[in-house]
Amino acid sequence: MIAFGLALTLAAAPVAEVTVTPDLKKSELAIELRTRDWTGDCLCLDKPVAAAITGLTAHPDREDCFLKPAKEPLKYTVSLSRLRRFRDDPDFAAELGPAWLFHDSTFLLRLDGADAEFKVKFVLPQGISTAAPWPQEADGTYTVSVAQFDVGSYVALGKLRTLGTVTLEPGHFPVRITLVDEAKKATDAQLISWVTKALETHATFFNGSPTLGKLPIHVVLAGVSSSDAGVFGSVLRRGEPSVMLLFGKNATGGFDSDWVSVHELFHIGNPPTRGRFPWLTEGFTTYYTEILRARSGTKSENAAWATLAESFRDYCAPNGRSLSELSATLGQHWEYQRVYWGGACLAFRLDVAIRQKSKGTRSLDDVMRELRVGEKLDEEEMIAALDRAAGSKVAASLPNGVAPGGLASGHLNEKKRLDIEPLLKDLGIGAVSGDSVKLSDDAPLAKMRKAMTLRASK
Numbered sequence: 390m391i392a393f394g395l396a397l398t399l400a401a402a403p404v405a406e407v408t409v410t411p412d413l414k415k416s417e418l419a420i421e422l423r424t425r426d427w428t429g430d431c432l433c434l435d436k437p438v439a440a441a442i443t444g445l446t447a448h449p450d451r452e453d454c455f456l457k458p459a460k461e462p463l464k465y466t467v468s469l470s471r472l473r474r475f476r477d478d479p480d481f482a483a484e485l486g487p488a489w490l491f492h493d494s495t496f497l498l499r500l501d502g503a504d505a506e507f508k509v510k511f512v513l514p515q516g517i518s519t520a521a522p523w524p525q526e527a528d529g530t531y532t533v534s535v536a537q538f539d540v541g542s543y544v545a546l547g548k549l550r551t552l553g554t555v556t557l558e559p560g561h562f563p564v565r566i567t568l569v570d571e572a573k574k575a576t577d578a579q580l581i582s583w584v585t586k587a588l589e590t591h592a593t594f595f596n597g598s599p600t601l602g603k604l605p606i607h608v609v610l611a612g613v614s615s616s617d618a619g620v621f622g623s624v625l626r627r628g629e630p631s632v633m634l635l636f637g638k639n640a641t642g643g644f645d646s647d648w649v650s651v652h653e654l655f656h657i658g659n660p661p662t663r664g665r666f667p668w669l670t671e672g673f674t675t676y677y678t679e680i681l682r683a684r685s686g687t688k689s690e691n692a693a694w695a696t697l698a699e700s701f702r703d704y705c706a707p708n709g710r711s712l713s714e715l716s717a718t719l720g721q722h723w724e725y726q727r728v729y730w731g732g733a734c735l736a737f738r739l740d741v742a743i744r745q746k747s748k749g750t751r752s753l754d755d756v757m758r759e760l761r762v763g764e765k766l767d768e769e770e771m772i773a774a775l776d777r778a779a780g781s782k783v784a785a786s787l788p789n790g791v792a793p794g795g796l797a798s799g800h801l802n803e804k805k806r807l808d809i810e811p812l813l814k815d816l817g818i819g820a821v822s823g824d825s826v827k828l829s830d831d832a833p834l835a836k837m838r839k840a841m842t843l844r845a846s847k
């Protein structure tokens with residue numbers, strides 16, 4: 390019997406049972422944690438936010454770790470306002486009117502040496518609720534699987550109102566929209582359409598749901614002081630994704646033609662990567678933000694090419710530092726425009742090259758779809774995959790031709806001027822004036838340019 394019991398114990402996966410009691414007046418979470426089937430002696434944070442936690446003894450040797458007290462439950466307090474001082478965004482904590490949005494790894498402690506599942510229960514005062522991308526039991530307890538804890542989730546807590554779960558096509562996939570409940574000028578229907586129209590555009594692109602997750606896509610909307618429809622957004626795209634979208638509380642329209650929801654929600658379908666390389670995730674998303682708006686008709690073909698051409702002319706050419714270097718040091722140099730639009734310019738050049746190589750039967754769209762369902766790639770593997778897709782025999786009109794390593798590696802490492810003008814000219818893209826651009830249908834690649842923004846184009 391003993392041996393049998395021991396075998397069962399060894400087989401059981403460790404679990405952390407977490408009870409969270411928020412005190413929103415103090416902007417604090419009081420947490421009790423009980424463990425099952427775990428014998429470790431230390432609990433650690435995945436983010437460097439130990440200064441936001443009180444009530445536990447810091448580990449003498451290990452940063453962002455705490456000693457396990459002799460007795461359970463462990464009790465500790467997380468200060469949301471201190472988390473926000475680390476960074477005022479949901480990757481740490483953002484205060485959004487009467488609610489908070491914070492990252493789960495700021496309050497869930499990893500059981501050292503174990504892959505533990507979390508059972509998280511919130512004890513909430515009247516009028517306060519939570520929203521998270523996790524499955525929930527009838528009593529409100531959330532389950533955070535080992536895999537989901539590894540990729541991270543946003544948790545919304547405060548005065549929230551659900552805008553419902555909507556099933557979208559193509560792909561028949563659900564999105565659950567939660568609103569931070571505050572006065573706003575837009576109608577609920579406008580906000581729902583802001584999210585769902587963008588997701589439907591992406592579902593058309595990916596031939597189905599942009600996420601490989603199984604649960605409803607978790608979207609939290611919050612109003613901020615602005616008259617713009619879309620203001621800002623942030624996405625955790627891996628596993629079951631989490632999305633935050635900020636809109637202008639004073640906006641009465643403009644949601645149909647806004648770019649923020651199109652951009653942010655496209656991130657959900659970005660290829661899986663090992664490590665971060667913004668030239669791909671931000672750059673390619675920036676390219677498709679314009680292309681997909683033109684395809685869905687929420688921006689005219691002419692206006693989309695005007696934005697693309699102007700931004701390529703301004704930011705595609707390196708300024709002495711390569712795109713690869715600017716991308717790797719984005720957090721220090723904040724060259725956002727150069728990384729976003731330099732990456733978009735690479736996406737554009739690859740798109741043209743792939744279309745030329747395949748005589749119009751393939752495009753970057755196909756490569757993006759294939760990469761999305763493929764293995765996680767590191768930066769080098771991603772560059773090699775893109776170089777393979779583009780091939781080596783691309784048109785001479787491509788700026789600077791193609792470096793021996795390939796189009797993507799050449800573009801990423803180029804430090805000298807990268808002249809995009811010949812390629813724009815071949816596509817019939819001329820001078821920009823205001824929001825419009827001179828497009829010529831007689832140019833050698835004019836047909837290709839039209840195919841790029843065609844609805845449901847290849």
Ligand SMILES: [Zn+2]
Nearest residue numbers: 652653671674
């Ligand atoms: Zn982005």
